[in-house]
Amino acid sequence: MTYLVIPLVKIVVILLVLILGAAYLTFFERKILAYIQIRLGPNRVGPKGWLQAIADALKLFVKEDLTPARSEKFVFLLAPVLIIVPALLVFAVIPFGPSDIWRLTDINVALLFVLGVSSVGIYGIILGGWSSNNKYSLMGGLRSAAQLISYEVPMGFAVVTVVVMAGSLSLVRIVEVQRELGVWFFLPGIVALFVYFVCGVAETNRNPFDLPEAESELVGGFHTEYSGMKWAFFFLGEYANMIVISAMATVLFFGGWLPPFPNLLAPLWALPAVAWVPPPFWFLLKVAAFIFLYMWFRGTFPRYRFDQLMRLGWKVLLPVSLANLMVVALGVLILGGRS
Amino acid sequence: MAEEDKGAARASAPAGAPAGDPAAAPKAPWEDKPVTPVPHDAGAHPAVAELEAAVPGAVAEAVEMAGQVTVVVPLNRLLAACQALKEQLGYGFLVDLTVVDWPGREAGRFDVVYWLHRHRDESRLRVKVRVAEGQEVPSVTPVWKVANWMEREAFDMFGLYFGGHPNLERILTWEGFSGHPLRKDFPLEGIDTGAAIYPDVFPPGGGPVAGGGEE
Amino acid sequence: MERTHLKAFADAEEMEISFGPQHPSTHGVLRLMVKVDGERILDVKPIIGYLHRGTEKLFERETYNGCIPHTDRMDYTAAVTNNQGLVGAVERLMGITIPPRAAYLRMILAELQRLASHLVWLATHALDIGAQTPYFYCFEERDKILDLFEEYCGARLTTNCMRVGGMPFDLTPGWTDRCRAFIEQFPAKVSDWERLLTKNRIWRERTVGVGVISAADAIEWGLTGPPLRGSGVRWDIRKVFPYDRYDEVEFDVPIGTNGDTYDRYLVRMEEMRQSVRIIRQCLERLPDGPVMAKVPKIIKPPKGEVYFSVEAPKGELGYYLVSEGGDTPYRLHVRPACFINLQALPEMVRGQLVADLVAVIGTLDIVLGEIDR
DSSP: OHHHHHHHHHHHHHHHHHHHHHHHHHHHHHHHHHHHTTSOOSOSSSGGGTTHHHHHHHHHHHSOOOOOTTSOHHHHHHHHHHHHHHHHHGGGSOOOSSSGGGOSOOOTTHHHHHHHHHHHHHHHHHHHHHHTTOHHHHHHHHHHHHHHHHHHHHHHHHHHHHHHHHTOSOHHHHHHHHHHHTSOTTTTTHHHHHHHHHHHHHHTTOTTSOGGGOHHHHTTGGGTTOOHHHHHHHHHHHHHHHHHHHHHHHHHHSOTTOOSSTTTTHHHHHSHHHHTSOHHHHHHHHHHHHHHHHHHHHHHOOOOOHHHHHHIIIIIIHHHHHHHHHHHHHHHHHTTOOO | OHHHHHHHHHHHHHHHGGGSOTTTSOOOTTTSOOOOOOOEEOTTOHHHHHHHHHSTTOOSEEEEETTEEEEEOOGGGHHHHHHHHHHTTOOOEEEEEEEEEOTTOTTOSEEEEEEEEETTTTEEEEEEEEEOTTOEEEOOTTTOTTHHHHHHHHHHHHOOEEETOTTOOOSSSOTTOOSOTTSTTSOTTOOOHHHHHOTTTSOTTOOOOTTTTOO | OOOGGGGGGTTSOOEEEEEOSSOTTSTTTOEEEEEEETTEEEEEEEEOOTTOOOHHHHHTTSOHHHHHHHHHTTSTTOHHHHHHHHHHHHHHHHTOOOOHHHHHHHHHHHHHHHHHHHHHHHHHHHHHTTOOHHHHHHHHHHHHHHHHHHHHHSOSSSOOOOBTTBOSSOOOTTHHHHHHHHHHHHHHHHHHHHHHHTTOHHHHHHHTTSSOOOHHHHHHTTOOSHHHHHTTOOOOHHHHSOOTTGGGSOOOOOOOSSOSHHHHHHHHHHHHHHHHHHHHHHHHHOOOSOSBOOOOSSOOOOSEEEEEEEEETTEEEEEEEEEOSSSSOSEEEEEOHHHHHHHTHHHHHTTSBHHHHHHHHHHHTOOHHHHHO
16 A cells, blocks of 8 residues: 555655646746846736736636647647656656655666656657647757757766766765765766756757747747647646756755755754754755756847757767766776776 | 037037127028028039040939939930949949839929939939830849849839849739829829729629638 | 749758748748748748838828828837938928027937937847847836937827927926936946847857848948948948038947948947937037027928938938928938848848848848838
């Protein structure tokens, strides 16, 4: 019974929190952008606009769901599903805290699982762009395909850097190693972190890499023809992916659920005043910081052009991540690495 | 610095003027009657002389008004004159091209007006040809590329044909529109375009109707 | 458009995209038939006229002062300079000299309008290239300018703020102080935006070498205004044929060197600073006196023709006025800057990427109201 009920409860909680969180991310994003852009942002629905996200969700639920007459109907329906499912599936292995209660499962190849599953989402974008039978959607889909493929590679190398340092593919183990070593991997892996996050931004199609949905060029990009809940799935998928990328960055480079300076300030964290703080608090705090970075980017940067994006991916990030991997591997070898 | 002083002096002068005795002081130009410019013959103007020297017979008439020189060129000399104006005389910039409609004029119904600029001495010259209805005007697109859309607009608005134009289509009104709106005989309130263009779709006298009468 | 150059691509996989008239970055109702090979543009054919209202036909019915509101609706982001061109043409034909106070007022308003127009340009141009934030910064400043307009003439956008012979009203008390306060804080804002964009790597990569047009080509295609100056031609109607009292103020005409989108961006940014300089000088020298010359009740220019142009924010805006001596123009033709600048678009984007098309439309700073009239 416990094998069935407890995981089910956890799944429901994670899904609810995630979907609600993604919905509220849109609200926070609008607020943060608004403050960057000297305006107020949503402030009409509910107190200080706090119900805006709910109102948006309701609106999307009741909105007419249009399917273009000449689209590939089944694929058109499949595409949003392909986006949202992998984005949510990844959370099965994300460890929010040290003990079993804080995570759904811990598999020993969790990192591979994350990389593998999240790559499936790209099919949703390509198929959505293609099945809409719209030239803008098609171009958005193609751009996205090229972009994702180009950025998977350096991202993979950046992640491998961490694996070399930690000697494990298990996300829990990676955090544990950071605790044992007393140093978070962002210090030795600062280059890897940079490469990882840039690629992460590119993979989630966010500024300055938001070419697949470049509004000023391709209208809506791959989701031009989508409306109602199907469109909401794309949107939800994008925000869920942002959370995934941020959560992974936290796990891989910033010590997951560990509080700041876990060893140095260990006496402080043992104080009763702070000891009650559950580990997921630190985890979510770090994730929130990364997500804020995403929004900050959006408020600051113009958009790359397609060829420049490719050049950045293949000619800058790939060599940098490769060289970094070698340097880190050499360092681990010399310093008596773990195996 | 000196120039600034001069400017300041000019600017402050009028402020002092009304304070003096209005009868004694000469009136400022803005308090007096306007000095209406009068057109006068400009045959001796250097720009006109240059053109006549470059293309003999190109100048049929030359008038100067408000400091602007107008040269009327016979239609058959237009292209030669334009080429000479650009290549020999340096009028590299066609500022404007337009048409004026004079219904019932004996010398031809339309004036096609070219307004040229020369960067060398920053001077401008207006070239005019008189064209009768139905007469073809040689296109100046080979001379100035910018004339392309200007001639399309002239064609659209006045129905003048520009021979040798690479793409003489309507530009501001839609293809299939009948009539040329800037002609003086085109009614200001417009025409019933629905019935005029698609008589089989729209009943005579009626505009577009819902459904388009497809059944 | 000539199609010969396309033969080389005959075996390529071509696709034709209808870009507009409802598209987020065509700045109105411009429609472009874009022929692309993948993302590379083979040819562009602009289709215009969706906003055609027959303004030139309407002019022929209106009295001269009645024409002025129609000009507001041409380049609706720069109504003041449109007014200025029209009244200038009529005054030139009638030989009217306007009082110096009116001339200075016109210059102040026109330069404020240039700022407002350039702000709209910067806002939309940056937005097209994907930078959202400058949009709001620019519109904040633009609103302050529109407040000044509103205080002067009651309208923010379609100002209708000039009359043949001068200005309809004198300034409201304290207007000059508010104007001065505005221009004193403005240059710092320009520097702020430049910090966001000018040295931004992405911005530079998106604009340097994009939409290049040489000086010779720019003249050949009749470009005027910032697109011409961006190509390195130091040519400005305010300097070449000074109107109002532009010969009495000091300002520089900034030029670019490469004729690309980045240079045009720099030119316009510098133009904003120069406009502030002009306004500052005008406010210092603003003379007292009447704002309206002695003109007859019914404006009847003599028989004749005149062409008068002003340096509008978008380029040379000219009015060709033919009068038969009546109280309405016989023919009043507009030389629209945007219409002619847009013509060079296919030339500038051929062979570049779809993303560049958006950047070049932005850099040409077109307003469809003026193109279609």
